[in-house]
Amino acid sequence: MLLTAKDVAKAFRAGERAYPVLYGVNLDLKEGEVVALLGRSGGGKSTLLRILAGLIPPDGGEVRFKGKRVEGPVEGMAMVFQTFALFPWLTVLDNVALGLEARGMPKKERLERAREAIALIGLRGFEEALPKELSGGMRQRVGFARALVVEPEVLLLDEAFSALDPLTAEGLRGDFLDLWLSGQISTRAVLMVTHNIEEAVALADRALLLEGSPARIGKEIPIPLPHPRDPSDPRFRALVDQIYEALTLREEVERRLEEELLRLPDAPVGALMSLAEAIARLGGRADLPPLAEEEGLEVDDLFPLLEALELLGFARVEKGDVELTPAGLAWAEASLEERKVMFADHLLRRIPLFARLHRALLERRRIPEGWVLNRLKEHLPEPEAKRVLSVLLEWGRYAGLLAYHEGSRMLHLPPGPR
Template sequence: MRILEAANLKKAFKGPKGQAHPVLNGVSLVLREGEIVALLGRSGSGKSTLLRILAGLIPPDEGEVRYRGHPVRGPVPGVGMVFQSFALFPWLTVFENVELGLEARGVPKAERRRRVQEAIALIGLEGFETAYPKELSGGMRQRVGFARALVTQPDALFLDEAFSALDVLTAETLRNDLLDLWLEGAMPTKAILLVTHNIEEAVYLADRLLVLGSPGRILTEHPVALPHPRDPESEGFRSLVEAVYEVLTQRPEEEAKAERTLAQKLPSASVSAMLGLLETLDRMGGRADLPELAEELALEVDDLFPLLDALELLDFVRLAAGDVELTEHGRALARAEAGRKREIFAEHLLRHIPLAEHIRRSLDLAPGHRLGEERFLEALTLHLTPEEARQVLDTLIEWGRYAELFAYDDQAGVLYRP
């Protein structure tokens, strides 16, 4: 039985000058009764946007979503959502936060009280009905979020990074509790759609994995035939994790073409984290598979891949088939003394990032060797959104300052050559 169907969904957001920035590009999928489906992908691949379109919270530019065979024209009443941020009303008690959705739907008071008590008991919040959010731990607050979503008895439960704001042990406990309720058939919902950047979490919970690439399109689909409870150390589990990492290391053709231009996107990666990764990789023999490296550094996809992308751009590592390997330059950088590290980094920054060379040349020619950042932001926003332009310039400022190519006065917003 199909709960939700999406056909050829496309979505783009407009920049300040009217330019389109694609977020989804022809996504089609089906969510059926009795399954948990996980949406995976790097940051910026459109996972959360897709989730909101499927829930009817924002419309697609093209394509169609159908719920139980009917076109979606607004918020889908059969969908409950749990977000990364707990999004609780601090002036309401646990009971009142859970009750709010039913009250908005006009459910009679007696029926509301019965359903709220059932949801609170189901999710393990009994005894906390009169507590306020500030009195609860992060895990308990997220349980309120689950109770609030489940009290409406939704057909489908959407989880948007629902465990990522919690510490590791709390997330694991809540994940296992949710899975137990699902396997026991105790939940009113008939399907779960999960957005996550945690690959192990997706393999642990889901029946199907959909891996999105950028701009948002489904690259691969992996059925998960492992029985519950799943052992994260088993061969089948690890092979699925590695298969997803392998897909995520593939570089889209259009993304590769967009590189080496003045307005190329730069990953948000700090120099210290990049250097730390290189040194760790050098200690591991210069080569590692990505699940092993992620475990060694205690990093998840959204934290690890920006570092790897930045290092690959600068020719310090090579990514292929789910593995990462130091280049000759990367090994030299990992082993160099502090002063030589800066020199190597500067050489590669100028060689591989056109904007770095452009800024240095512009400062060389400018009166007093000083220029306001607006000049560069304006050039970037011809091709990027204002947020992307700001992030690219901020990243390059950090890299350029470390390399001693230029300095930055953050009070005046001015770049200059010392």
């Protein structure tokens, strides 16, 4: 056992209020395995990874690396971030050697080690280049080289491939997997945060799913396929479907909790209409993985749209499939004006938060944006409150139930309100 987390908890604070993000997280990482950590956007995946790395402390519980309690950055672990995080004024060689310099390694030795890591990751000949002279894929390779040069026993990947275009990401994933399987790197275990389910099935030996709010490890799914893995293999597709299904299962208790906390999914109306139309074209029911692929949607894009369609009463998500309700099918096939009327009706009937806001508008005619934001901030952190407010404004304006004046920052009833 290389890395363990026991009963880890974390909350972020705004003033005197605490907002729990993680609670009771238990996790083990064993030698010789790649583990994928998945969950909904904003669910605490990256926060957990930073706690494991010793970059931020937990509020409760503990993390141990090789049996020793982690109380800060640990020699023996390294992280590759989603963003390239390179110093723009340093060459590739100097960026890679930086971690060795911080450890006090003599210059000649650290430059030699850095050159070896650069060659290993496929960038020989670019040692003196600056980051601005490199493509996105090459810059991320520098990030991998910088992590590998310190010869970590545990490598943490925080959506390390997500900022790249699909072909570049596939190439870098393949090269990294070759290094891992061939034993050319010192790393003994890998923990990767990803929102790409196919990526998890392609690389990992098992997948851990973060669930709930605050989040915890809710389910573990083994991925026992031999390498190399073929995405068209029925066993591969079955595992993708299984993870999709597990991620879309939501207990009613959790749903009620989120509604009480006034959370609304980040779902633009245009994207909702496009998704509903796509499901309608497929006969009103669709399997989530091929639907996501057809619409070019990642998990973090797809799930908020599905959640919004469910909340509005336009769809049901069950066992990795989505099915339009009769109302959802009618909405997808209606004219633009009919859609607005139907959306307004469902918004008032199905979203209590918006119904309360609309009643307040009917009573007062005009409401300051700040008044609404302050009500939301009583229950949510400020960034989340602002996000929910933006969703309320977009949905309400589309439905013709409210208007918003940018200059005065006032919400008011549109002419001829319902």
